[in-house]
Structure formats: C-alpha cells, structure tokens
Amino acid sequence: ENATDEKTDIWSLAIACIEMADSCSPFLKLNQFELKNKLQNDDFQRSIFYRNWRFKFKQFLAKCLHPNPEQRPSAKELLL
Secondary structure (H helix, E strand, C coil): CCCHHHHHHHHHHHHHHHHHHHHHCCCCCHHHHHHHHHHHHHHHHHHHHCCCCCCHHHHHHHHHHHCCCCHHHCCCHCCC
8 A cells, every 4th residue: 555545545534534423424415516626625624623523623634634645644643
C-alpha cells in the first residue's frame, strides 16, 4: 500500500466517523455535481466546525479531511 492509498483511507475514516456521529452519510442528499463542487471548494471541511461536536473531534476530522492528501496525517500520527 502506498502513501496515497493510506491518505485516502484516512479521509474515509473521517467520513465513517461523521456517519456514526450523524447516523447518516454526509453526502446522502447530494448529486454527483454538488458532491464534487463541495469537496473541491473545501466547503465540507469548513462545515464541520459549525456542528455541535466536541472540539477535539472537530480537530481530528479537520486533519483527516485536509484537501491535500500529502498534508493528512498517517494512521500512526493520528494515534499520537
């Protein structure tokens, strides 16, 4: 597995955490165009800070959802 795959897995982990916190997919009501637009414009990452979640959880999600995969932490870094 290369680093890009791991960074994709980190992003997917954050989405799974959001799904568990909300009991549904954050993308459930979006069509393909809206989804692409939201992810490319960083709207999704910013939107998590308006949620009624603990600050540490929001920080974790922000790290995992960094738009640049190279700047997302590794699984090992997230455990520290």
